[in-house]
Amino acid sequence: MPRPSLYSLLRPLLFRLDAEAAHGAGMRAAQLGQRVPGVVRTLFPAADARLAQSAWGLAFASPVGLAAGFDKNAALVPFWASLGLGFAEVGSVTARPSVGNPTPRAFRLPADRALVNRMGLNNEGAAAVAARLASTPRPPGFVLGVNVAKTHDPTLLGDAGIEDFRQSVRALAPQADYLALNVSCPNTAEGKTFETPDALDALLSAVVEELDREPRAGGSGSVGTPPLLVKLSPPATTDIDAGMVNELVQICLGHGVDGFIATNTASDRSGLTTEAGRLEAIGRGGLSGRPLADRALALTRHLYRTTDGAVPIIGVGGIDSAEAAYARVRAGATLLQVYTGLVYEGPGLVSRIHRGLVRLLDRDGLGTLADAVGAAAR
Numbered sequence: 134m135p136r137p138s139l140y141s142l143l144r145p146l147l148f149r150l151d152a153e154a155a156h157g158a159g160m161r162a163a164q165l166g167q168r169v170p171g172v173v174r175t176l177f178p179a180a181d182a183r184l185a186q187s188a189w190g191l192a193f194a195s196p197v198g199l200a201a202g203f204d205k206n207a208a209l210v211p212f213w214a215s216l217g218l219g220f221a222e223v224g225s226v227t228a229r230p231s232v233g234n235p236t237p238r239a240f241r242l243p244a245d246r247a248l249v250n251r252m253g254l255n256n257e258g259a260a261a262v263a264a265r266l267a268s269t270p271r272p273p274g275f276v277l278g279v280n281v282a283k284t285h286d287p288t289l290l291g292d293a294g295i296e297d298f299r300q301s302v303r304a305l306a307p308q309a310d311y312l313a314l315n316v317s318c319p320n321t322a323e324g325k326t327f328e329t330p331d332a333l334d335a336l337l338s339a340v341v342e343e344l345d346r347e348p349r350a351g352g353s354g355s356v357g358t359p360p361l362l363v364k365l366s367p368p369a370t371t372d373i374d375a376g377m378v379n380e381l382v383q384i385c386l387g388h389g390v391d392g393f394i395a396t397n398t399a400s401d402r403s404g405l406t407t408e409a410g411r412l413e414a415i416g417r418g419g420l421s422g423r424p425l426a427d428r429a430l431a432l433t434r435h436l437y438r439t440t441d442g443a444v445p446i447i448g449v450g451g452i453d454s455a456e457a458a459y460a461r462v463r464a465g466a467t468l469l470q471v472y473t474g475l476v477y478e479g480p481g482l483v484s485r486i487h488r489g490l491v492r493l494l495d496r497d498g499l500g501t502l503a504d505a506v507g508a509a510a511r
């Protein structure tokens with residue numbers, strides 16, 4: 134019988150706390166772990182070399198990264214590296230600091246291995262996060278993505294919203310190995326995303342102009358503008374509305390977007406077993422975790438096909454096992470991210486995905502994970 138992991142013993146205690154309080158406790162424990170990265174590293178071995186990936190000229194020692202929202206203020210970058218992750222996407226960061234929505238604002242749906250959150254983009258703001266990143270030594274070989282969003286303020290509409298994004302890009306691009314635009318947050322104060330053709334087009338024009346203005350010479354030391362990625366919402370069903378998605382994809386490609394992140398959380402509650410009364414009591418917010426997996430996988434496959442595999446995709450949404458990770462890679466993801474899986478499975482999930490991916494490559498007679506990318510999408 135397999136030995137229970139430390140996390141499986143701790144989880145019942147953590148799950149007695151409200152979801153956000155448990156997250157806070159985990160972050161404080163990680164802060165302690167960050168002081169002894171060598172010790173943490175012995176518990177969480179590095180990924181097998183066969184799993185290494187490259188994208189946008191960056192080398193990823195592991196294809197598995199931390200999804201946005203977990204470390205909004207970039208407080209724990211060295212810790213994420215010591216867990217064996219290949220990269221972390223910090224943020225979402227907004228131009229102005231924000232306390233987010235009133236609590237409680239994060240909820241577990243254990244029967245569905247899911248979460249609902251309406252955090253509301255709480256973060257310390259672009260200037261504070263940029264200063265922290267500038268003074269944090271970057272773990273060697275670790276890739277840092279920075280995710281930016283519009284400040285949580287319903288009065289920031291139209292051009293003012295775009296100017297807000299611009300400010301964040303200006304402050305944070307010098308610190309980022311890649312920059313992700315969160316155009317799909319379901320928890321905005323005005324209840325809208327930037328995923329309409331006109332809004333996305335205007336936003337991308339401004340962001341690209343901002344990036345071209347001042348090629349950076351900072352962050353990881355590379356010169357030039359960081360690759361620009363766009364994070365999309367999940368489709369309503371696995372049956373993708375190709376017309377809508379393709380229009381957004383073409384706008385992105387027209388502006389030279391370098392990659393996609395599929396997907397953000399979902400506003401709907403489809404496919405859940407949690408009883409309706411509980412869902413009603415929780416109220417609105419973005420759904421994450423296992424119920425998202427099939428839809429995020431379908432969008433990944435669709436993006437891979439429509440771009441002929443030429444634009445790297447980060448697959449995220451319900452990845453909580455090596456099998457789910459491998460399916461996402463075969464659908465077209467070069468890289469993967471985890472959030473809700475970490476909450477339910479603990480930090481050992483990263484090494485379990487690594488070991489399982491090597492086993493699955495052996496089963497399929499493949500040399501490297503790169504050989505599997507898009508194998509089920511062609």
Ligand SMILES: Cc1cc2nc3c(=O)[nH]c(=O)nc-3n(C[C@H](O)[C@H](O)[C@H](O)COP(=O)(O)O)c2cc1C
Pocket residue numbers: 200201202203205224225239248250252254280315318364396397398420421422423425449450451452470471472473474
């Ligand atoms: C509590 C919570 C906060 C999140 N905050 C952000 C955020 O600030 N920006 C963002 O782009 N995505 C955010 N996300 C979405 C995740 O990055 C990810 O896209 C989504 O949860 C699906 O992955 P998962 O099923 O592995 O959780 C958040 C998710 C959760 C659960």
